[in-house]
Amino acid sequence: MIASAEPVVPNAYPNNVYAANCQCREMLDLLASKWAALAIGALENGPMRFGVVRKKLEGISPKVLSQTLRKLEDHGMVDRTVFPAVPLHVEYSLTPLGQSANAPLAHLRDWVEANTGIT
Amino acid sequence: MIASAEPVVPNAYPNNVYAANCQCREMLDLLASKWAALAIGALENGPMRFGVVRKKLEGISPKVLSQTLRKLEDHGMVDRTVFPAVPLHVEYSLTPLGQSANAPLAHLRDWVEANTGIT
C-alpha cells in the first residue's frame, strides 16, 4: 500500500459560500434575489417573451426586468433569442444550467407559498 | 350525489409568489437574499453568538448583519436570547420555522457550491 502525497479526489466542491473571496458568492448573489428567483421560475415551462415575463412577474419595472434577464444571461442561466420581425420579437429561455438552478429555486418558491400566512 | 357549491378543500395554498399583492412576496424577498440565506445556514447547527456569525459570514458589516438578523427575527425565523453578562452575550438560533426554511436554502447553497466554476 502506497500512500499518495495528494488525495486522489482532492475536494469534490472547493467552493464555500461563506468565504468572502469565493467565486460562488457572486452566483449566490445572482440567484438569491427575489426577481431572479421569479424570472427563472417564469421560464421553467419553456421560452417566453419579454412582455409575457413582465406580466407574469407582477409589479416589476421594465428596467429591472431587463437588468435581471441580462445578468442571468451573462451568467449562462438564460438564452436570449431575437426574431427580427416588426414589432420586435424576443424570446428568453432557460439554459441547461438555468434549468438546473431552477430546482432549488422551485423548492424555495414552493416553501414560501406553503408557509406564508399559516399563523 | 350532491354537488357542493364550494369545494371541500378550497385551495391548499392560496399564495402565489408571482402575484404583486400576495403576502408571500415579502417572505420571498426576505429569504431570497444573499445574507439571509447565509445567516440561516450559519445557525443550522445550533445557536451562535453575534460575533461568531459575523466571522462565519465573511465580509458582512456589523450594520448589515444586525439588520439581517432583526428582519429574520421579526418574521419568526430566528430567536434572539440575551445573557446579561459582561461583556454582553447574545445568542441567535433558528425557530422551527427557520429550520424549515433552511431546507430549501440549503439546497440553494449546495447548488451554488456545486455549480460555480465547473466550466
Next chain:
DNA sequence: GGCCCTTAGTATCTTTTGGATACTATAGAG
C-alpha cells in the same frame, strides 16, 4: 481612581441598487 479589555451592536457617510415613469426605434395597417 484612571485605563484597557471584550461583546454587541449603533451612527454616519458614501456607493450601489431598486423602482416609477417617460420616452425611443421600427415598420406595417388604416
Next chain:
DNA sequence: CTCTATAGTATCCAAAAGATACTAAGGGCC
C-alpha cells in the same frame, strides 16, 4: 401621416448595502 405593438432605454428619486468609526457596560490591572 398617424396609430399600433414590442422591447427595451433614459431619467430621476428612494431605498438598501457597504465601509468605518464610535458607544455602553462592567470587570481586571496598576
